[in-house]
Amino acid sequence: MSSVTLERLAKKYGQVEVVKGVSTEIGEGELIVLLGPSGCGKTTILRMIAGFIEPSSGTVLIGGKAVNKVPPRARDIGMVFQDYALFPNMSVQDNVAFGLVERGVPRNVALGRTQEMLKLIQMEQFGERYPTALSGGQQQRVALARALAYEPRVLLMDEPLGALDQKLREDMQRDFSLIQRKVAITTVFVTHDQQEAMALADRIIVMNAGRIEQIGRPQELYDSPSTLFIADFIGRSNKLKGHVEHITGEAAQIRLEGGETIGAKVVGTAREGQNVVCVVRPERLSIGGVLEANKISARLAKRSFLGDAVDYIFERQSGEQIILRSSRSAMPESIGQDTLEIGFEPRDTLCFPGSASTVQG
């Protein structure tokens, strides 16, 4: 178990800079998720930690030592690949024992350790099987066992759950985070799925266009996004365009394009008259309340039932879409098609300078 440190890590392919000087520190035993839209550089960073890609500049340190010149086989890393990459010519047992055998571990020791690993992933009875005879979820677990068998210092996972269906994916997320806690290994997990990142991570590193956008615990990113990109990328957000009418410290009065004036908390700096985007989480909205300070009007377009919650989709006259999420019991079955008043609090309304058109992903 070791820490992983990235120092001004950059990768250029010709003129294209894929990773633009990323620095961060991943603590011992920590589970870090690299999250971002495709092409943001997250996989490139992972592959630079593994040693498959040489950085154009900057340093990768594992356990405090620079490993730029160390080949992948000597970095003492375990890795789970997107396609699992189990060797089809070897049994499950031989796959799990691969790293041990290659390190010259005596046969009986390797076999004992392999059995331990199969037990850890609850597949003791599958040792003799071949990978092609396993389901996707089983192959995934074997790939994890192979990566952990020789107790590497760092575990790298490259979108390992991408090929699984939603339900199995959630099961695997739970299993994996339990195993990760049990073996307490420093882990870097790459995904583009923000729900997966939230469910797994100790801390999330959100990447955008080759740079770190924000680092934080899942709740921090959700509740206090530092940029509009994060607010948009993590969880669902309603975006309302407007301009600053009045500002004192963090608190601002925003005149929306729809005509209403609402109170909001400014993130970053804004001046009066500047165009801004206000962001409110769907579960912070309510209908028919009298207490909320902010009110906007919109017409109900659709109601979608999600089991434990209901989403109401509204349309504003300006064409903006508003989603309101409500627990199942809190809302009446039918609330009519008319234009309604939607209420929310200024403290739940974050306002970012710039216009919505700059947001992507």
Add this chain to the structure above:
Amino acid sequence: MSVKRNYDIALAIALAISVLLFLVPQFFFLRESLFESLGMGMSGDTLTLVNYRMILTDTYYLEVFWRTFVISAAGAGAALLLGYPTAYWLTRMRSRFVSMLIILLLVSSFVSIVVKVLGLSMLLSSQGPLSAIINVLSLGQWQPQMLHNDFAVGVGLVQYTLPLVVMLLFGVIQTIPESFEEAAIVHGATDWRLFRRVILPLSLNGVLTAGLIAFNMNMGAFTSAVLLGGGNVLTVPVLIQQTIILDVDYPLAATLAVLLTSVVLLINLALVFLHRFSAIRQPRSGS
């Protein structure tokens, strides 16, 4: 469904023509080989095994068979050794020139074997550049004789089969995902161990197929043996031609042809059987 049926008929026609062109002559060879030669291209009219007895008890003929086998096997082995790394690098090259290189390879296999062999005989001759280089490097001590011997024929065979071997291996190695290699390396394998434990086992079927095809082509190769052997290297195909043209002994030539086909067939079956057998003892699923 009707499209599928038409397709089947087309295949059946192709199959029928192949059978006609291959099996029917074989049948005539087999029949011819069972009569005694009366000289002057005439054959006797009683069935006999005298031709077989003569070939199988005469060390002269056995030596020709053995030489053909050794040159063919060595040629196939050399083609695999040269072709495998080439095919591997082609599959792993991240360049848009790869498809162009493959086309070049294909085109090179279209060039008439006579043209290729003549080029080689210039290269290998004692006045040729290769000979001169070796002479200089050995400080004038050594003037190797590289033409008109087994070595020259072997080189010709390798040149003859190499493009096909590379293309066959390229197709097989291409199916091995690069993530397998990364998984092996990141989990501690050296390059050699990666090859030994992952890449070679996963491409073994292709190696066997390419090797057998090269070997079969070599066993029947005539041009290289005649032009590069320069009359010094007697192989079965050359012997058959001589028996027909010089000795006008059709039964003996037919017997040689039958034996050549049988030997090649047996070796193929034996290798395939061996491969299957070892695959059963150590199951290899998926491939």
